Amino acid sequence: MRKTKKLTALMLLIALVMGVVSACGGGSTETEGAKADSETKNNTAAASSSEETTGEAEELKIAVVMYNWADDQGLYLQQCGAYLEENFPVKFEYITTGQDADEIINTIDELCTAGYDGIMNAMTAGFQSWAQICEDNGVYFSILLTTIDEDDEEFASGLEYFCGSAHRSDWTQLGRDYANQALEAGCFNILYAGFAEGMLKSNDQMIKGFKEVMDTRADVTYNVITQYPDNLFEAITTELAGGGYDCVVTSVSVMDFGVGNIYANDLVGTTSAIGHNVDETLDEAMEAGIVIYATDNLTSIMNMNYVMIANAVNGKELEGTPDGYWNIETPSVAIDSVETLSTYREYVRSTDEDNPTYAFNADEVRKFLTSENPDATFSEFESFIVETTLEKIVERHQ
Amino acid sequence: MKTDYKKLISDFIPYIAVVVVIVFFAVVTDGKLLQADNMKNIINKIFSVMLISLGAMFIYAHGAMDLTIGGLLGNCALVGSLIILSTGSVLLALVCIVALGVAIGIINGALAANFKDLSFLPSLCLMFILRGILQYMGNKGTIKIDASYGSYDNVGVKVLVIAIALILTYYLFDYTKLGKYNRAIGGNDIASGQLGINVFKYKVLAYTLTGFAVSIAAFFSMVRSRSISAETGSGLEFDVMVALIFGGMPLSGGSRARFHCAVLGCITATVLSNGMTLWGIKSETISLIKGILFLMLVYLSYKKSKGVLPR
Numbered sequence: 001m002r003k004t005k006k007l008t009a010l011m012l013l014i015a016l017v018m019g020v021v022s023a024c025g026g027g028s029t030e031t032e033g034a035k036a037d038s039e040t041k042n043n044t045a046a047a048s049s050s051e052e053t054t055g056e057a058e059e060l061k062i063a064v065v066m067y068n069w070a071d072d073q074g075l076y077l078q079q080c081g082a083y084l085e086e087n088f089p090v091k092f093e094y095i096t097t098g099q100d101a102d103e104i105i106n107t108i109d110e111l112c113t114a115g116y117d118g119i120m121n122a123m124t125a126g127f128q129s130w131a132q133i134c135e136d137n138g139v140y141f142s143i144l145l146t147t148i149d150e151d152d153e154e155f156a157s158g159l160e161y162f163c164g165s166a167h168r169s170d171w172t173q174l175g176r177d178y179a180n181q182a183l184e185a186g187c188f189n190i191l192y193a194g195f196a197e198g199m200l201k202s203n204d205q206m207i208k209g210f211k212e213v214m215d216t217r218a219d220v221t222y223n224v225i226t227q228y229p230d231n232l233f234e235a236i237t238t239e240l241a242g243g244g245y246d247c248v249v250t251s252v253s254v255m256d257f258g259v260g261n262i263y264a265n266d267l268v269g270t271t272s273a274i275g276h277n278v279d280e281t282l283d284e285a286m287e288a289g290i291v292i293y294a295t296d297n298l299t300s301i302m303n304m305n306y307v308m309i310a311n312a313v314n315g316k317e318l319e320g321t322p323d324g325y326w327n328i329e330t331p332s333v334a335i336d337s338v339e340t341l342s343t344y345r346e347y348v349r350s351t352d353e354d355n356p357t358y359a360f361n362a363d364e365v366r367k368f369l370t371s372e373n374p375d376a377t378f379s380e381f382e383s384f385i386v387e388t389t390l391e392k393i394v395e396r397h398q
Numbered sequence: 399m400k401t402d403y404k405k406l407i408s409d410f411i412p413y414i415a416v417v418v419v420i421v422f423f424a425v426v427t428d429g430k431l432l433q434a435d436n437m438k439n440i441i442n443k444i445f446s447v448m449l450i451s452l453g454a455m456f457i458y459a460h461g462a463m464d465l466t467i468g469g470l471l472g473n474c475a476l477v478g479s480l481i482i483l484s485t486g487s488v489l490l491a492l493v494c495i496v497a498l499g500v501a502i503g504i505i506n507g508a509l510a511a512n513f514k515d516l517s518f519l520p521s522l523c524l525m526f527i528l529r530g531i532l533q534y535m536g537n538k539g540t541i542k543i544d545a546s547y548g549s550y551d552n553v554g555v556k557v558l559v560i561a562i563a564l565i566l567t568y569y570l571f572d573y574t575k576l577g578k579y580n581r582a583i584g585g586n587d588i589a590s591g592q593l594g595i596n597v598f599k600y601k602v603l604a605y606t607l608t609g610f611a612v613s614i615a616a617f618f619s620m621v622r623s624r625s626i627s628a629e630t631g632s633g634l635e636f637d638v639m640v641a642l643i644f645g646g647m648p649l650s651g652g653s654r655a656r657f658h659c660a661v662l663g664c665i666t667a668t669v670l671s672n673g674m675t676l677w678g679i680k681s682e683t684i685s686l687i688k689g690i691l692f693l694m695l696v697y698l699s700y701k702k703s704k705g706v707l708p709r
Contacts, residue, residue, distance in 0.1 A: 069681075096681035100632045101623030102446070109439045110675045113430065126623035128545050137435070155545065198537040198628070228533070 059089040060313055062306070063111045064144065065104070066122040069094050072279035073253055073298060076349070079356060080302035087362035088369075090306065101126030105133065112137035118163070118309035120144040120302075127152045135159045140312040142305045143167070143327075147201045157324030163312045165327040166304040166385065168297050171202040171252075174332060175209025178249045178274050181293040181336070183213070183220065185272060187247035190214070190222040193236045193258060194251035197226055203251045210249065229254070236261045240271070247292075250275040255294065259285045278335065278344070280351050286341050294341075295332040299348055299359035300388050304328065307368045307381070316370040320378040328385050333359070333393075340390065347394050359393045360385075412646040412662040419666050423673025430676050431669070438553050440672055442622070445556045446471070446615040446634065448664040451641050452567040453611030455660045456576065456604035458642055460583040461651030464608055465521040466506055467638055469528025471631035474499050474616030476532060479541045479626050488550065495620075496613045502528075503609020507602035514587070517601075525635070529628075536628025543624050550621040559614065564661065570607075571657045580604050584651020640688065641667045643695045 064081065068074055074094075081092040093116070097107040104123045108130040111119055119134060122144040131152075134141040143165040148156070156162045168174070182190050192210050195203040207224055214222045223243065227235040232254060240248070240261055248258040248271060255275030262271050268290060278296040285291040311317050333348060335341050350357045364384070368376045424431045450467055457464050477498050478491040485491075502524070509520030535541070571577030579600045582590045591597045620626065645663020648654045667688075674684045 093678065094681070095675075098632055099627070099629035101625050101627065101630065102619050103632075105623055106439070106443045107675075109442060110436075110672060113433070113436045113439055114676045114678070115430075125540065125627055125629065126625050128625075129548065129623055132545075132548075149540070149542075151542070196533070196537055198539050 059091055060117045060310060061091050061093070061115065062118040062120060062309060063093050063095050063114075063116045064120045064122075064302075065095045065097055065107060065111070066144070067097065067099055069096055071253070072277060076298055077302050080298075080358065083356065083358055083362070084303065084306050084365070088306070088310070088365070090310070097123055099123065099125060101129070105130045108133050112139045117313050118142070120305045120309065122146055124148050124152070128155045131156060131159060131162065135161050140309050142308050144305055145301060147327075153325040161312070162325070163305075163308040164321075165325070166301060166308065166330055167327065168202075168330050168332060170329065171205035172209035172212075174276070174295065175206035175211075176213050177209075177295075177334070178206070178293065179210045179213035181274055182247045182249060182272075183217065185247070185292050187272065188220045189243070189245050190220065190247045190249060191236070191239055191243060191245040192222065192224045192249045192251075193232060193239070193254070194224070194226050195232070195254075196228050199228070200252065206251055233257045233260065237265065240265055240267065245271055247272050247274065249273075252276045255291070256281060259290055262290055276332070278349060282335075283341065283345075283351065286335070286338055292336070294335045296335070296344075296349070297330055297332040299333055299393075300330055300385055303358070303360040303365050304330070304385060307365060311368075311370045314369075314371045316374065318368065318370060318376050318378040318381055322378070328382050330385055331388055333388070333390050335390075343394060344390060347397050348390065359388055361397070364396070412644075412658060412666070415644070416662050416666045416669070419669045419673065423669060423677065427673060427676045431673055436672070436676065440668055441553050441556055441560075443672060444664055444668040445560065446619055447637050447641050447668065448560060448660065449563055449615045450608065450611045450634070451638050451645075451660040451664050452563050453608035454638050455567070455571065455642060455647065455655065455657070456580045456607055457601075458584075458647050458649070458659075459571075459577070459580040459651050459655035460587070460601060460604060461649075462510055462517040462601070463521070463635075463639060463649075464506065464605065465518065465525045465635050466502065466528055467608070467612055468631035468634035468636075469525050469532060470499060470502050470609065470612045471616045471619060471634055472532045472626065472628075473502075473528050474613050475620040475630055476535055476541065476626050478617060478620045479543050482543050482547065483541070488547065491620075492617055495617050496610065499609040499611075499613025499616065500606055501609070503606040503612075504602060506609065507605025508598075510605060511598045511601040532630065533628040536626075541626040543620070545624060547621050548624055551618065556618065559618075563611070567660075568657050576600065576603055576607075581651065581653055581655050584655060585653055637667075640692055643692060644670075646695075649696065 064077070066074060069078060078094060081094070084090055085092065095107060095111065097104050105126045108119065108121070112133055116139060119139055119141040121130070121141060124143065124146055127148055131141065138161060140161050140163050142163040145167050147167065148165070192207065194207050197204060207226070211224065214220060223239065225235050225239055236248065236257055239245070248262065250258040250273070253276060255273065255277030256279070258273040258275055259281065262268060262273060268288060272292045273285065273290050274293045275291070276295050278294055282291060282294055286294070333344065335344050345351060347357055348359045366372045368381045368384070370376055420431070430436055454464055454467070474495045478495045481491040481494050482488060506521060506524055509524070510517035513520055579590065579595045582595060583597055583600060587597055619630070623630070641663040642659055643649070643663065644667045645659035645661065646656065647659035647663065670688070671684060674687070
């Protein structure tokens with residue numbers, strides 16, 4: 001046994017090196033001598049190159065930071081990223097980090113040193129600290145998917161390397177929409193299942209909007225349960241077991257908790273679901289009549305953030321870009337029938353991996369890249385994004 | 399006397415590992431690892447883990463582990479933030495943070511010492527309590543302090559704090575009863591007790607010292623992030639465990655627990671993680687590599703206790 005341990009100890013030394021060498025294959029981008037030069041780090045054009053060929057644009061290296069890349073949201077954003085990489089000189093690296101502010105700040109610190117041209121960050125804990133790090137290192141950054149507090153918005157206003165934010169900020173209306181859809185469907189005993197209060201601003205706003213509508217209807221009963229993600233599925237199970245609910249409304253990204261519980265508890269036909277998720281399971285659930293209303297706000301997020309950072313690195317923002325903090329409201333695409341879902345799949349997000357579709361395609365992205373269209377304006381960009389409804393997408397791509 | 403080369407190699411593996419990791423990543427990142435900016439990153443990243451590891455090694459030396467570290471750091475930072483928000487006094491915040499850290503350390507130590515072989519149980523329970531408090535407060539929203547307090551987050555000060563901690567803990571671990579007795583307890587707590595060592599006292603002291611280290615780390619974490627949420631300090635106890643194991647700390651404690659375990663382990667773990675990120679390795683691959691290495695090191699460091707026959 002001791003001999004084995006000693007031998008393993010020796011092999012560990014080799015494994016420490018070999019394991020890293022063998023595991024990294026294809027995961028690293030080539031670096032050139034210029035990247036190690038700390039002076040060029042602040043020179044946005046020169047520092048960004050990892051491939052430089054005559055007549056071709058320099059490839060941007062952008063880090064995208066989130067807590068989880070394995071869920072539907074993460075996989076879809078990576079798919080959008082892959083599409084952008086095929087059509088534009090950009091390389092995305094998907095970085096996972098925890099939700100602890102310290103960890104996020106350390107991660108951003110390392111990414112800035114690693115020579116990334118831009119960072120899209122969905123993790124806003126410790127915002128002022130990591131935003132300042134990006135500013136100090138001359139790395140452009142944008143806020144992906146989520147909202148920040150007012151004092152953070154004020155802080156961001158004073159930063160030169162802040163590229164903007166593009167996400168839905170009014171989730172209260174979505175909560176109201178969900179409530180109205182449930183009532184229109186004739187539901188009168190509704191369960192709302194969301195995350196623990198304070199976890200996500202979007203979640204809190206949705207609950208508020210939902211309650212606002214429900215409280216105006218004395219003829220309808222409802223219950224709101226909130227839990228941490230790990231416990232939410234079970235909490236829904238417990239509630240459904242005793243409640244006699246005819247509809248389950250779920251908060252952001254956990255539609256599968258509601259639908260999963262309906263299947264698991266044999267409630268198909270008696271309980272319907274409303275939520276915010278459009279993964280592959282939605283099709284079957286909608287055809288079975290379980291899901292009566294679903295929304296999605298991921299359609300343009302990745303492409304928008306790419307435009308914002310690419311223009312900043314290019315040194316020319318869209319004409320009329322506001323000073324200070326700004327956010328473009330991204331609407332949610334709503335799906336309320338099998339027919340709508342079919343249209344959605346055809347024009348927005350196909351389940352066919354070999355033939356994907358995008359609401360904001362490469363040609364449309366090019367219109368707002370100042371490197372290709374120097375006359376593009378911020379108001380045009382904003383109008384385009386705000387009009388990302390299903391009808392408008394179909395109209396643009398027919 | 400014949401030289402045991404195999405033992406020599408085994409004893410020097412932590413030193414070899416740290417040199418290999420530094421040289422390897424310095425080469426593959428074209429020197430970026432050793433640039434001033436990145437050294438600053440490494441110092442910031444290593445600070446909390448090393449400071450706490452220097453305290454926790456006394457606990458690991460007597461064969462136990464502390465699962466409250468992350469929750470305690472979060473609660474200390476929370477208390478500090480609330481005091482700053484209500485009084486504006488950084489000094490008062492620091493005093494209260496330290497008081498809380500030491501108090502929880504004493505309680506944790508007393509509970510662990512009473513539970514003897516099941517010392518991880520009270521630590522686990524306390525971890526849930528501390529996390530629960532943090533989540534309860536976190537539900538009310540993220541607590542933030544003004545950006546101006548960020549001026550206390552100074553790399554030079556951190557280097558000084560670490561240097562003092564290194565000197566102090568080296569002395570305590572190698573030259574005082576605190577270190578020697580904790581290692582003796584790790585070797586065999588029954589025999590240690592029979593030799594006249596106050597096992598309870600020295601275990602409590604080990605946890606108290608760790609609580610103190612956590613409180614200092616919490617202060618700097620608070621001024622660096624300037625925002626406290628339910629996730630503050632999450633997973634830190636495992637980062638400390640990984641760092642100590644990487645440094646060759648035996649999970650069973652005892653005489654093989656060495657001062658260098660904390661230092662070399664923290665450096666190796668941090669440089670490994672930092673180097674892989676700089677090199678462009680994907681996050682999931684980094685976790686995979688760390689997991690495999692950790693498993694191998696746990697296997698190597700585990701030593702079956704010979705035990706003492708009951709009378």
